[in-house]
Amino acid sequence: MADIKAKSDILLDIRNLRIEATVYPPGEPPKNITLVHDVSLTLEKGKVLGLIGESGAGKSTIGLSAMGYGRGGVRITGGEVILNGRDILKGGKEGFRKLRGREVCYVAQSAAAAFNPAHRLMDQVVEATLLHGTATRAAAEKRAVALFKKLSLPNPESIGERFPHQVSGGQLQRVMTAMALCSEPDLIVFDEPTTALDVTTQIDVLAAIKDAIRDTHVAALYITHDLAVVAQVSDEIMVLRHGRLVEWGGTRQIIKEPRQEYTNALVSVHEIEHQEQKPGTTPFLSVKNITAAYGRSHIKVLKNVSVDIFPGQTLAVVGESGSGKSTLARAITGLLPPEEGTVTFDGRPLANRLADRPKEDLRQLQMIYQMADVAMNPRQTVGTIIGRPLEFYFGMRGRQRDARVAELLDKIEMGKGFIDRYPAELSGGQKQRVCIARSLAAKPKLIICDEVTSALDPLVANGILKLLLELQKEENVAYLFITHDLATVKSIADSIAVMYRGEVVRYGAKSQVLTPPFDAYTDLLLSSVPEMEIGWLEKAIKGRRMASAGN
Amino acid sequence: MSSPIVKLVAQRIALGILLLLAVSVLIFAGTQILPGDVAQAILGQSATPESLANLREQLGLNDPAFIRYFRWLGGVVTGDLGTAMSSGQDIATSIKGRLWNTLFLAFWAAAVAVPLAIILGLIAVRYRNGWVDKLISGLALASTSFPEFFIGYVLVYFFAVKYQIFPGISTVYDGMPFGERMQAIMLPAAALTLVVLAHMMRMTRAAILNVMQSAYVETAELKGLSAFAVIRRHAFPNAIAPIINVVMLNLAYLIVGVVVVEVIFVYPGMGQYLVDHVTKRDVPVVQAVGLIFAAVYISLNIIADIAAIIANPRLRHPK
Numbered sequence: 001m002a003d004i005k006a007k008s009d010i011l012l013d014i015r016n017l018r019i020e021a022t023v024y025p026p027g028e029p030p031k032n033i034t035l036v037h038d039v040s041l042t043l044e045k046g047k048v049l050g051l052i053g054e055s056g057a058g059k060s061t062i063g064l065s066a067m068g069y070g071r072g073g074v075r076i077t078g079g080e081v082i083l084n085g086r087d088i089l090k091g092g093k094e095g096f097r098k099l100r101g102r103e104v105c106y107v108a109q110s111a112a113a114a115f116n117p118a119h120r121l122m123d124q125v126v127e128a129t130l131l132h133g134t135a136t137r138a139a140a141e142k143r144a145v146a147l148f149k150k151l152s153l154p155n156p157e158s159i160g161e162r163f164p165h166q167v168s169g170g171q172l173q174r175v176m177t178a179m180a181l182c183s184e185p186d187l188i189v190f191d192e193p194t195t196a197l198d199v200t201t202q203i204d205v206l207a208a209i210k211d212a213i214r215d216t217h218v219a220a221l222y223i224t225h226d227l228a229v230v231a232q233v234s235d236e237i238m239v240l241r242h243g244r245l246v247e248w249g250g251t252r253q254i255i256k257e258p259r260q261e262y263t264n265a266l267v268s269v270h271e272i273e274h275q276e277q278k279p280g281t282t283p284f285l286s287v288k289n290i291t292a293a294y295g296r297s298h299i300k301v302l303k304n305v306s307v308d309i310f311p312g313q314t315l316a317v318v319g320e321s322g323s324g325k326s327t328l329a330r331a332i333t334g335l336l337p338p339e340e341g342t343v344t345f346d347g348r349p350l351a352n353r354l355a356d357r358p359k360e361d362l363r364q365l366q367m368i369y370q371m372a373d374v375a376m377n378p379r380q381t382v383g384t385i386i387g388r389p390l391e392f393y394f395g396m397r398g399r400q401r402d403a404r405v406a407e408l409l410d411k412i413e414m415g416k417g418f419i420d421r422y423p424a425e426l427s428g429g430q431k432q433r434v435c436i437a438r439s440l441a442a443k444p445k446l447i448i449c450d451e452v453t454s455a456l457d458p459l460v461a462n463g464i465l466k467l468l469l470e471l472q473k474e475e476n477v478a479y480l481f482i483t484h485d486l487a488t489v490k491s492i493a494d495s496i497a498v499m500y501r502g503e504v505v506r507y508g509a510k511s512q513v514l515t516p517p518f519d520a521y522t523d524l525l526l527s528s529v530p531e532m533e534i535g536w537l538e539k540a541i542k543g544r545r546m547a548s549a550g551n
Numbered sequence: 552m553s554s555p556i557v558k559l560v561a562q563r564i565a566l567g568i569l570l571l572l573a574v575s576v577l578i579f580a581g582t583q584i585l586p587g588d589v590a591q592a593i594l595g596q597s598a599t600p601e602s603l604a605n606l607r608e609q610l611g612l613n614d615p616a617f618i619r620y621f622r623w624l625g626g627v628v629t630g631d632l633g634t635a636m637s638s639g640q641d642i643a644t645s646i647k648g649r650l651w652n653t654l655f656l657a658f659w660a661a662a663v664a665v666p667l668a669i670i671l672g673l674i675a676v677r678y679r680n681g682w683v684d685k686l687i688s689g690l691a692l693a694s695t696s697f698p699e700f701f702i703g704y705v706l707v708y709f710f711a712v713k714y715q716i717f718p719g720i721s722t723v724y725d726g727m728p729f730g731e732r733m734q735a736i737m738l739p740a741a742a743l744t745l746v747v748l749a750h751m752m753r754m755t756r757a758a759i760l761n762v763m764q765s766a767y768v769e770t771a772e773l774k775g776l777s778a779f780a781v782i783r784r785h786a787f788p789n790a791i792a793p794i795i796n797v798v799m800l801n802l803a804y805l806i807v808g809v810v811v812v813e814v815i816f817v818y819p820g821m822g823q824y825l826v827d828h829v830t831k832r833d834v835p836v837v838q839a840v841g842l843i844f845a846a847v848y849i850s851l852n853i854i855a856d857i858a859a860i861i862a863n864p865r866l867r868h869p870k
Contacts, residue, residue, distance in 0.1 A: 067773060101774035113766035118788035118864055128774040163864045 011084065011186055011219050012043040012066055018078030019061050019070070019243075035061050035074065036243040045186065046217040050234035050251070052227055052266070054457035055428070058243035059223045063189040066221060067104045068096035084186065101128030105180035109192040111172035115164035121175055122160025129183040140182060147178035150215065151208040170201035174208050181216055188213075190222045194229060198320035199484060200528045206232060207541050225457055227266050228530035231255050232537040239263045255532050265459060267532060272465060272491035276510045279495060283308035284478070285332070285446055290341030292331050301327045302338070303502045309446060312476040316493035316510075318483060318525065324502040325482045329448045332480070333365055363393045366439035370451035372431035376423045382409070382434050383419035389441040408437040411474070412467060429460035433467065440471065448480045453488060465492055486529045490514070498522050555869055559860050567853040574845040575627070579620050582834045593636055623838075632839040637831040642839045646824070650843065652723060653813070653820035656736050657805035660743035664805075665798055668748050672755025672794075673787065677779050679760065688756070691749035703742045703815040710738060721816040739816040743809065747801040754797040758790035765789070792859035799855035806851075807844040 019036035036058040043049050051059040065076055068088050080087045088099060100106075105128065108114035115124055126140040135143065141160070148156035151174040164172060173193055180188045193209060194202040210233050213220055224230050230237055230251075237254040239246040239262065247260045258264045285308070292302040302324050309315050317325045330336040332343055334354035343350045345364065351357045366389075369375045376385055386405045390396040396404060406416045412433040423431055432452060439447050449468070453461035469492055471477065483489060489496060489510075496513040498506040500521045506513055518526065527540050590606040591598065607613050611622065626633060632642035671691070675684045694702070711719030717737045727735075762768065763786055771785040810822035817823070821840060828836040860866055 069773060071769070097775040097777065099775070100772070101776075106770070106773040108766055108770060110766060114770045116767040116771070116785050116789065118785075124770075127771075127776075131775060163868050165865050166868060166870050 009044045010042050011045045012041075012221075013082040014039065014041050014062070014065065014079065015082070016040055016079040017062065017065055017076065017081065019058070019065060019074055020077045021070075021072075021074045034243065036065075038079065039240070039243070039245050040079075041238060041248070043187070043219055043221065046219055047236070048213060048220045048222055048234045050230035050237040051221055051223045051240060052225065052230050052237060053240035053246075054225060054459060056242065057240040059225075059240055060191050061243075062240070063191055063221045063223045064106075066187060066189060067100050067106065069100070098132070101183055101185075102132040102134065103185055104187045104189065105183060105185040107173075107176050107180050107188060107190045107193045110196045111176040111193075112164065112169050112196075114176060115172060117164055119163075120160065121162055121164065121167065125160060125175065125179040125182050128179070132183060134183055143184075144178060144182050147181050147212070148175070150212055151175075151178055152204075153178075168201075170197050170205050173197060173205050177205075177209055177212060181212060181218065184216075185218060187219045187221070190220055190224075192224050193222075195224065195226070199486070199530075200320055200524055202229070203528045203530075203537065203540060206530075207537055209233065210537065226530065227255065228532045228536075231532055231534060232530065239266065252534060255534075272462065272469070274469060274492055277310075277313050277494045279308075279313065279509065280310045283310050284346055285309040286344040287328070287332060288342050288344065290328070290331050290338045290343070292327060292336055292338040294327075294336070300339075301502050302331060304341070305499075305502075305504050306341075307497050307504065307507065309478050309480060310494075311445065312472060312478055313494040314472065314479040314481050314492055316481045316483060316489040316496045317499060318486060318489055318496060319499035320484055320525075322501075323499040325484075325499055326450055327502075328499070329367070329450055329480065329482055333367060333448065359393065363389075363442045364445045365448065366442050366444040366446070367448045367450065368432070368435045368439050368452045370454050372428065372435045372455075373423065375435055376431065378423050380422075381419065382421050382423070382426075385423075385434060386437045386441055389438060393442050404441070408441055411440065411471065412437045427460075428456055429463060432456065432464055436464075436467065436471070440475065440477070443475075444477060446478045446480060448482070450482045451484070452481075454483065454485065461488070468492065486526060498525065556860060556866055559866065560857050563853050563856045563860075567849050571846055571849050574849070575624060575842055576620065578838050578841045578845070579623060580616075582838055583616060585834070627839075627842060633835040635828065635833055635836050637828065637833045637836075642836055646821070646839065646843070648725065649819055649821050649824045652818065653806060653809060653822065655732070656739055656743070656809065656813075656818065656820060657802070659733070659736060660740045660747070660805050661802055663740065664744040664747050664801070665751065667744070668751035668798075669755050669794065671748075671752045672759065673779075673782055675752070675756045676759045676763065676782050676786070679756075684756075688753065691752050694745040695749035697745075699742055699746045699811050700815055702745050703739070703812055706738045706742055707815075719816070721818040723819060736818070739809075739812050739818055742812050742815075743805055746812075747804060751794075751797055751801055755790070755794050758793040759786045762786045762789045788862075791862045795858045795862070796855045799851045799858075803848045803851040806847050 016038045017036055017040065018034065018038055020032050020034050022030050023033055024030045039058070039062060041049065041062075051063060053059050060071070061074060064071060065081055066083065068076070068081070068091070070076060076089060081089050083099065083103060088095060091099070115121065122141060122144060125144045126137060129135050129140040129143075130137060144160060145156050148159055153159050153171055153174055159167065159171070159175070167175065177193070190209065194205050197205060206229065213233070220233075222230055222233055227237075231254075234251050236249065237251050238248040239254065239260065241262055247254065247258065247263045249259075254263060255267055258267055287305060287307045290302050290305045291300055293300050305324070305328060307315060307317075307328075317328060319325050327336060331338045334350070334352065334357055337352040345361065350361060354362075383402070383405050386408055387396075387401050390401050390404055402419070405419060409416060409418055414430060414433055418426075418430075418434075423434070426434065435452075453464050456464060465488065468479065472479065479492075481489070481492060493510045495509050496507070497504045498513065498521065506519055506522045513522070514526070524544060527543060530536065590603050590610060590612055594602060594606060611619065614622075623633070630643055632646065634640065635642050635645065671687050675687045678684050707719040710717045718735055719738065721735045721739055723732055723735050759782060763782075768781060768785055771781045776784070806821075809820060810826060812818070813820045813822035814826055821843070825837065825840045828840075
């Protein structure tokens, strides 16, 4: 009897799932690689299982297999996916189409991209329900409005009339959750639903998703690389690495008593010890009262911003998207000449416009970007990329240049063997290291790091941060570190500027900025960073003093 | 309609008018640069200097060029395109019937070619990289690669000479019954369709394939929509702007580029008319036809621009 009951409670039972893909490496014959190696999992009705791991761990691939979907030519080649008591892999294309959007729904990472820009939100929300004929249009729309209300969207009655571009990212993510819930599925696959959001928006969306899951009793696979986030919503957590199971257990066990070393590394990923340096007497770069706008717009993106940077130290600029962080970097580098204010370097003012600056000034300020892939010419080798500033600023040629490139590769902990590689042959972390080497090659006084770890997996990002700190010690280079991630700030900053809507709302030494009493915005920002505590989410929502701007 | 659209549309129309004026200047200037003038052309080689001078005075040819330009432009705006030298007939009257004939032919060629091209494009995307896709692409490419006179003669050989289903010479006249008229234009319309089909079909395919990479297409697939519904409902609406553009370019071609086909089928349209008068060096007619072709071309492109603006939900529904 007990056996039968246990069986009927199980919604999804994946057994020895094997997923393969064909890759086409340049210059080699195509070959099959295995993305998921015999992974098994079970999920009971109404429960939430968190799938966690770095990119390439196979989490999304496994999640999508519950819908019989392989992204980009990925094939399920072995195992069984038993949903509601039947193996869906035997159902063929027709079978998949019947269960997609009916029994299993999907919430994508970027709702902004996952909604069709040409159709109104309501038409997209009820589309699956109407397709599968589970309700009339009137009934489906009524259900959708109720869901909009549940997900605390503003104007739930009329938001469906809007087009995706008329709604903010955080709201779209909730509309997408409503879309998944609208056809009353048994299972929802959440694929990094809050990763693309600002930290202050993430917390609202997370809370909305959690409430919706609880109230509708839907089961969920919650995919993310952020253990702190998944700890808030899951009953159980499965840790994956390179397409293999590492550890599977209750949420409390995984975050409190991880049994595997890899899980432990994920749990303790942000702990970098960094002793704050006291600011020196004279900053080498001073930003004074800068005001800037794009085009002839009346909207000022920077309002009267002043910060100082000291030699060999790190100034972290924190804030959500649209707060003017990157614009500040553009103003300092001369890419966006400020309307008012000055940038002083070594006691003399820098020309406002990039074109008016002498080569020497250009050399002193270097940049590293968030997307390392697009910051490098894909048709140049690593040697050419790193060697370019050596030729441009120092006129180095031939053997001398190659020797320096090798030295720089050594500094970023990559061997000489990488000189002839192309960017496409490197991993995300390696690409970012090459960008770091390229900026170091100019021997600058300041490197502006614009969200340099945001696109990387936590462990890889950690490695990059450690490298940056080490290089700072060796080369005495200063960093202007732009980020939305407060954990990163704590790890590497000496001083912090908190930006909100174009203004610096809090500025000072790290210890001072991170010590209460806080202003309302800094408080919101700090309290929104997910902590690896069960029940943190509820506590954080309760303790908030202001609503986030994205909502 | 909301203000950004009105502004953009007004901008396009103003630009189009400006462009048309510029073209008219070019056409006028071009005919001025040619040796000889209308007086010489009318009187021929035997003209005496006195009679030439008299005629020039009479026709106002001694006025400065810009005054003559504005006189010509003023005539064009009021519907007076001048008089053909070779026949002495009013150009506007003779063009009217021929323009109507050309539009009639272009309309029916477009009515078949545009929907066919788009449907074939959709089918090619649905079965992309499969044999259906390759067959459609291959046939379309082949039909475009053949010059239109070749296609024209092949059609004449099979349908007019061998099986005698349709006439090989497309004679139409005023008051011809609709059915007979349709039968007459069947072969030239088919030739035109084959010429413009591939370009539109391949652009439709490429534009939709481009959109097929989007995350919202995956969303649609994960809702359980069939492959064709995904393409039709989610990919096509977002690919419409480039498709409209290429459709309009081809429509313009159907009107201004029909010269060869009209000559082959001896169809009394604008192209035929232009060719006749080019050989007769009838400058006023060439000017008038050139200006009409330019106007057609520019207005179709403006329509394409405006359609692309209206198809963009961000412009149609601003924040």
